[in-house]
Amino acid sequence: MxxxxxxxxxxxxxxxxxxxxxxxxxxxxxxxxxxxxxxxxxxxxxxxxxxxxxxxxxxxxxxxxxxxxxxxxxxxxxxxxxxxxxxxxxxxxxxxxxxxxxxASEIDLNRLPPDLVRELPQLAIVGGFRKYIK
Ligand code: SF4
Ligand code: SF4
Missing domain, CATH: 1.10.1060.10 (Alpha-helical ferredoxin)
Structure with a gap:
């Protein structure tokens, strides 16, 4: 660059x-x-x-x-x-x-596969909110 x-x-x-x-x-x-x-x-x-x-x-x-x-x-x-x-x-x-x-939001919650959401630890989901979504 x-x-x-x-x-x-x-x-x-x-x-x-x-x-x-x-x-x-x-x-x-x-x-x-x-x-x-x-x-x-x-x-x-x-x-x-x-x-x-x-x-x-x-x-x-x-x-x-x-x-x-x-x-x-x-x-x-x-x-x-x-x-x-x-x-x-x-x-x-x-x-x-x-x-x-x-x-910018790095992940779109609506596009996460439901199976993945069911399997993810809650801590990972909350951590993901903090890191990737405004
Ligand atoms: S952040 Fe620290 S370790 Fe990394 S390049 Fe700079 S001085 Fe080196
Ligand atoms: S940039 Fe530093 S803190 Fe981030 S993953 Fe690499 S070693 Fe770990």
Whole structure:
């Protein structure tokens, strides 16, 4: 993906929102890649965790189209590996929150197979509501 850098993007409302919602300093990340190397679900992602934070640093709102922000399992593996103390799950949550506020719902309840709904643990359903639906 081609990135066009500008000061206005680096200081954009999007960057401020991500930092405010997550409570994290995006520029703390030095792109070492340890988070991506240890992420247990990286193979299912369309973009590595370190790439997600890089795009957020650069104010690239295209990152909101990535499946990665929905696939992140908040397992905290990356948090234990990050030498800069970046809490990536918080950043992923902030990106999901911004998407949800913009009206994106990742799953449509009406399209879930009834058999699946019957079999899913209630905790998983409630957790899914929290993560995927505004
Ligand atoms: S491990 Fe930390 S510093 Fe390294 S790329 Fe990931 S978030 Fe950035
Ligand atoms: S919290 Fe998310 S990004 Fe970090 S290692 Fe777990 S699944 Fe990967």
């Amino acid at each position: 081609r990135a066009v850098l500008s000061l206005s993007k680096l200081r954009s409302q999007f960057v401020r929102d991500v930092e405010e919602i997550s409570g994290e300093d995006l520029l703390a990340c030095n792109q070492c890649g340890k988070c991506s190397a240890g992420c247990p679900v990286a193979a299912a992602m369309d973009m590595l965790p370190s790439q997600v934070i890089r795009m957020a640093q650069l104010g690239m709102t295209e990152v909101l189209q990535s499946r990665t922000i929905w696939i992140c399992a908040s397992c905290l593996t990356c948090v234990t590996r990050c030498p800069k103390g970046v809490d990536l799950p918080r950043l992923m949550e902030a990106l999901r929150e911004i998407s949800l506020r913009a009206g």
